[in-house]
Amino acid sequence: MPVYRLQYAKQDRARFLSHRELMTAMQRALRRASFPLTYTRGYNTRPKFSFGPPLGVGVAGLREYMDLELEETITTLEDDLESLNRQLQPGIRAHRLILVPPGDVGLGKLINCARYIVNLSPHHCNADGEQLLNNIKSEESWCYERPHDGKVFDVSAAIIKSGVCDEGGRLFLEFLMKVGKGEVPVSGLLDLITKSGTESLLLSHVTRTGLYRLEGNRLLDPLGKTEEFN
Structure with a gap:
């Protein structure tokens, strides 16, 4: 499955979201923007994505990152970014989305x-x-x-x-x-x-x-x- 890396900002009132609240906000926005997310198997399924180091509550982030695994390759990256930004709450803004080359290390190791x-x-x-x-x-x-x-x-x-x-x-x-x-x-x-x-x-x-x-x-x-x- 293709993995994409999203660069986003977390500012203004959104800086006071906890990391768990940020994860929930991102998941909802990605789903509403019709991103073809992949999910874990089992009783309590969840999307396959991972974040960079969490921000402390109150700290703003200008260039934050998350990796997300999708069911299929997307070719309209700019359109998908615009669609995602329409769904994100104020203070969170997606800036760039790239396809991660196969075999590249994840954010945690990078x-x-x-x-x-x-x-x-x-x-x-x-x-x-x-x-x-x-x-x-x-x-x-x-x-x-x-x-x-x-x-x-x-x-x-x-x-x-x-x-x-x-x-x-x-x-x-x-x-x-x-x-x-x-x-x-x-x-x-x-x-x-x-x-x-x-x-x-x-x-x-x-x-x-x-x-x-x-x-x-x-x-x-x-x-x-x-x-x-x-």
Whole structure:
């Protein structure tokens, strides 16, 4: 059966959907858009699709991904995207749909890092951007304890790269973070930022801008686009 990869965005009010609610919304929209989904067998059948790493509730995503197995090949990709977008709820928008070559690895094995931006308004930050970033980098090991189960994460070790930009008085911190082995909750990253010189931050201040596979000095996205990593 052919497998397709969908790139979509989850923003605005939709950022507050849980991962399970997102899965339900996608399933309903795909069905209403007449996508020929394949289903598992047995008493409780479900469509054969899989998602990239879940977003925390409140975190927006600009380039998220899901793989879906279909009963047949579709040839009108742009028309199907338009049909799907008519069925999706506000805040979720499908952008691209491609056929995955046979034998390609799934999203779970492909993705090993993610890029996040954290939006800091002037009243959040007690230091300038560069000083704040230096404070963050100076923490060789910052441990975050997850409240509901007490699991401890080393946030500093999960940061692959960090940067700062100031656009018209609006300060943004950018982080390339590990996914999978060594991954930490986004709330742990916010905890580190807060301790480095900001007011308390919410997950709604965070946007995930991309998902990638880091190989050497290259970043590869799930649609095959590459960029240099320095």
